[in-house]
Amino acid sequence: MTGIEPEEDEAAPPAGSFQVLAIEIVVYSALVATYLLLVLRSLRAPLLEMAEHHRVLYGIAAVLLMLGQGVLLEFLTSLLVGRFSRARREEAVRA
């Protein structure tokens, strides 16, 4: 199972794992910022055109965009969260 796995008697995570989390957050933030600037800004004009003149197409495009982004970001966040969990386990073993 990917993602965060809660444990009953969880000790405080080692300091190194917070560094890993911080790096992952920075990476994710950079990717999101790039995505917003490049992808969403470039979609503004065509989506506006569709919303004003081709609403059925706009509705379908809205669903497909949202589903596509959902799948893409789920893959990305799972990857990042999984790496964070592995880093914590490695730090705990070393400690």
Added chain:
Amino acid sequence: MHFPISGVTISSAWLIGLGLVVGILGGFFGVGGSFLAGPALYALGLPMNFVVGTDLAHIMGKSVVAAKKHRALGNVDLKLGLIMVGGTLVGVELGAQVVQILKRHDLTDIVLGTLFSTILLLLSGFMAWESISALRMRRLVATGRIKTIKRDRVHFTMLFKRVQAMRLPPYVSLPASGIPKISVWAIVAVGVVGGFFSGLLGGGAGYIRMPSLVYVLGVPTHVAIGTDLFEIIISAGYGTVSHAIKGNVDILIALVMHTGAAVGAQIGAAATEKFHGPKIRLAFVPLPVLGAAVLLFQLFHRGVIKL
């Protein structure tokens, strides 16, 4: 950032932050988070009809992430979700048509804002009462004054027992929810009501559907959370198309919010394993109140409601 479809300018950072918070809460409680997202979007300047449609689009994408997580945890009753779909789609379209009528009469802000606030406050009150009663029952079990409770059951059991005993064929069994027999029409009715509020007020109406699954049908809380998220994907998807055709969706706002919600949903869904049913329900109580407070403040502040 300017969003030309709805004609508003909103900071992307605010939208991503809002998405993150709503994602965590939504993944944890199994609701779309529209009880906070809706009022927050209105507070950020989005007109109420766009709040309804845009929030539907946003929570559809977020629910894909959270539902997958809950499916992995075994919390999704697919059979129940698929039966509810028919009722949900009918309800969504009815709700969307009502929004169009209100738009024609320039009544969306006052009617939808007031209705939404009222529902949120009533919901909080009811869940507070039920959750406290359920926790009290658990304490009685722990002290031995009551012998046992077999599984996570709500305090308010009379309603779902009557519904499950209802004689209205056809019937279906829901083994994933531990329900041996229940009328299909009861499930469809829950779908219609939830769908109507989804189409009318936006979001997935998890604040209606999730309690309905627990209190009306008797579905265990963890399964209600996951199944509700699955249902939201379908109802919100249809609602997005319907409202987009009616000119009520700014998909760009939804996409920006979702970038934060994608992370939040993963965190929220994983956290549900730490808590039992009544504690989850009790923790939910302040959130609709907060949403209602934000919405009412905006309605008064903008002069939509005058004293």
